[in-house]
Amino acid sequence: MATIKDVARLANVSVSTVSRVINQSGYVGKEFYDRVVWAMKELNYQPNAIARGLVSRKTATIGLIVPDVANPFFSDVARGVEDEAIANGYTVILCNTDWNLQREQMYVNLLQGKWVEGIVLVGSRTPEHELVGLLNGLPIILADRKPTHLKSGVWTDNEGGAYLATKHLIEMGCRKIAHISGPEDSPSATARRAGFRQAIEEQVGVYGTVAQGDFRYDGGYEAAIQLLSAEDVPDGIFAANDVMAIAVVQAANRKGIRIPEDVKLVGYDNIPMSEYVYPSITTVEQRGYDMGRMASKILIAQLDGRDDVSLTKEFEPTLLVRHSTRLDTP
Amino acid sequence: MATIKDVARLANVSVSTVSRVINQSGYVGKEFYDRVVWAMKELNYQPNAIARGLVSRKTATIGLIVPDVANPFFSDVARGVEDEAIANGYTVILCNTDWNLQREQMYVNLLQGKWVEGIVLVGSRTPEHELVGLLNGLPIILADRKPTHLKSGVWTDNEGGAYLATKHLIEMGCRKIAHISGPEDSPSATARRAGFRQAIEEQVGVYGTVAQGDFRYDGGYEAAIQLLSAEDVPDGIFAANDVMAIAVVQAANRKGIRIPEDVKLVGYDNIPMSEYVYPSITTVEQRGYDMGRMASKILIAQLDGRDDVSLTKEFEPTLLVRHSTRLDTP
DNA sequence: TCTGGATGTGGTAACGTTTTCACAGCAGGT
DNA sequence: ACCTGCTGTGAAAACGTTACCACATCCAGA
Known part of the structure; x- marks a missing residue:
């Protein structure tokens, strides 16, 4: 060179x-x-960006930490982050944690050594105060999680979205509703559980249970099989994300249980697949691409010292009603 | 610090x-x-990895150039690349080109400036000699494309896979078969076209046409609508990837054409969605994760000066027969 | 004529590392 | 006693940039 x-x-x-x-x-x-x-x-x-970075202390690189890019929701987010980054001359380092706390921390340290200028942390479960300790003041923005202590983040109102989803099941006539949840300590999973419980509790005559899932296909499948094998099968299931909802569809097929006739189903995320499976899945839209794009935008505005952008952005969830909760057309 | x-x-x-x-x-x-x-x-x-990199000329970073991480096949590849990289202490910079040649070249230059030690280039359409000109000797490995001049690459036998797919349609009784192709100048699209033609030509009494697609949903949908609106609708369609195959399913629904009764359909890639749509899609398996992982492995072996790994790896395509070509269970 | 700002240009010290070299001691073998 | 080679340490030159300073011009205004 x-x-x-x-x-x-x-x-x-x-x-x-x-x-x-x-x-x-x-x-x-x-x-x-x-x-x-x-x-x-x-x-x-x-x-040579390296030499340049050494003297200017700028690398024009940001880190993107994501549970799993192969998950369609996160790959959408990743795409949004990268699009906005490159448009502003920044480059993105991709990291996958598989929802593992230790890997998350390992990556935060590693990225610091590489002098990334900031980090977009998606769907993290690490407590915020621990995060602050690790960061040494490195700018960070949470995505898919509402910050309580950190100042920047983008998220959807998970509690509201879950409330919408559950309410919809109730309105469609369900009385025994199960929620297949995400990991115990995931903030978005916790919020969705809360929204679910709220909708259940404010309606007399409706009973709710929570089954433990992990946001992944296999965990969702297992939880669904258990729910559908019990003596009192629920008449409605709200899965904490679409990947698990699709697992529910497969589990129901295996068990000879019909959706939506026997059990109605709602998912979360609106990944493309949710529309094309059979039956198509009623879900709560998340706009992963936009969230990623906005996260990137806010972070970069901070890095460039601009303050014309709000540091937080809440996306409104919207319910998309499809065939998994309707009896008319299949 | x-x-x-x-x-x-x-x-x-x-x-x-x-x-x-x-x-x-x-x-x-x-x-x-x-x-x-x-x-x-x-x-x-x-x-400080930056200062260290400046003198040692090593950054422990590789570039990953992909048409679109939001596409499930490529997000699988990306995941494989990152997994193998981090296991060897390397970090991955993610780039999306949208199959755009200029963006591809822009990224190659940019990555060079960042001193990545090597590049994994997935699904590229740039002619190899041009690539060599841009690279200044920077190690590169092609993924999802068989190298003719470069020495390292991983790919599936696209021609063979397409042959399998087309042959299967013929065996299922199709006589008027259309192929919805990828971009004109994409090597994998070209190979799949070739495999399609070969299968058609060696069978008397079977007629084939090729419609232009672009590997994306919208392009596939448009091509499908055209095919299904013609006076002589084909009785079999081979789409060059699953995303376009799913578009065909939607287009057929729109047109009131039944799959597989009226038209049989085969896709390519085996993205998760292809199994869960209705009807589930017969497809050619690609093993994106394994391809990504292997690409990363080969590249890193080169970087570390090891020569115990073969520089190329061809993955055998396998046909997965599902409901879009079968009449029995829906 | 002098002053001083705008315009051009080159020299060089940083930035935080690794690497090479030089210099010492201190043994052990001749 | 002398060389030789190992062990231990520090000084300084890279690596490829940018930022700052110094020095020249040139031209306008007083």
Whole structure:
């Protein structure tokens, strides 16, 4: 790789001049400017971001920590984060934690060593005060989780969304409703449980149970099989995300239980698959792409020292009614 | 952040000694060693990967260029790449090109500036010789594309897979078969077209047409609508990937055409969705995760100077027969 | 004529590491 | 006694940039 010195030598100018041309800073005469531009082309010169980062203390890189990019919701978020980042000249380092706290912490440390300028942390379960301790003041934004102590974050109103979903099941006539939850200590899972309970409790004559899931297909499948094997099968299931809802559909098929005739089903996230499965799944829309994009935008605004952007953004959940809760068309 | 100089001062030794302790290189007396370790603890010292990278010319970072992480096949690949990378101490920079050649080239340049040690390039359409020109010798591995000039790559036998798929349609009784193809200049799309044509040509009495798609939902939907609106509707469709196959299912629903009764359908990739849609889609399995993982493994072996790993790996495609080509259970 | 700002240019010290070199002691073998 | 090689330490030169300072011009205004 050609360096700035090579360019300077070829253009017969000093490195300072080349640097000024690159950064459009200071004064450069037309003649010199052209010579430098020519030399850069000639050598296919690419400024070294490492060296640049060392002196400017900026790397134009942000970290993205996500439970699992292979999960459609998170891959949407990731896409949003990257799109907004690159549009602002930032680059994204991708990290997968599998919802594992230790991996999360490991990545936070690792990213710090790489001098990322900030981190987008999606769907984290680590307590916020621990996070602060790890960060040494590195800017961070939570996504898919409402911050209580940190100042920036984007999230949907999970409690409200879960309330909507459960309420809808009740309105469709369900009286024995089960919730397949996410991991015990996941903030979004906790909020969804709370929304579920609230809707159940304010309605007399409706009974609710909570089964433990883990946001993943296998955990959802297992929970569903247990629910559907009990002597009193629920007539409505609210799964804490669409991946688990799809597992419920498969489990019901296996058990010979019909959806929506025997059991009605609502999911959460609105991943593309939820629309195309049979029956299509009623779900709560999350707008992962927009959330990712907004998280990136807020973080970068902070990094660039702009304060024209609000540090938080709550997305309103909306219920999408589809066939898993309707009796008319299949 | 504390620097190596701070540590040296506190431990009352030279920076050289601290460096030797950090890297376990050279000789360090026990007494000095202990003092340095103590000082590092005291200051919560974290070596600066940037400065280290500048001199060692190693960043422990690889670039991952993918058409679109939000596409389930590529998010699987991405997950595989990251898993193998982190297991070897490497970190991954994520880039999305939307199959756009210019963005691909832009990213290759950008990544070079960031001094990634190598690149995993997935589903690229850029001609290989152009690639070589851009790379300045930077190690690269192609994924989802068989290299002709470059030495490393992982891919599935796309021609063979497409042949399998088409052959299956013929065996199921189709005589007028349409192929919804990927972008004109995409190598994998080209190979799948070739496999399709070969299967068609070796069978007398079977007619084939090719419709132009773009690997995306919308393009597939449009192509499907056109095919299904013509006066002679095909009795079999082979879509070049599952995302477009799902679009075909939706288009058929819209048109009141039944799958598999009126038209049989085969996709490609085996993304999770293909199993759960209605009807479930017969498809050719690609093993995106394994491909990503292997690509990462081969690249890193090269970077670490190991040559115990083959530079190429062809994955055998397998046909998964599901309901979109069967008449028995829906 | 002098002053002083705007315009151009080059030299060089940082940034935080690793690596190479130089210099010492101290053994052990001749 | 002398060389030789191992052990232990520090000084200083890289790595590729940017930022700051110093020095030249040139031209306008007093």
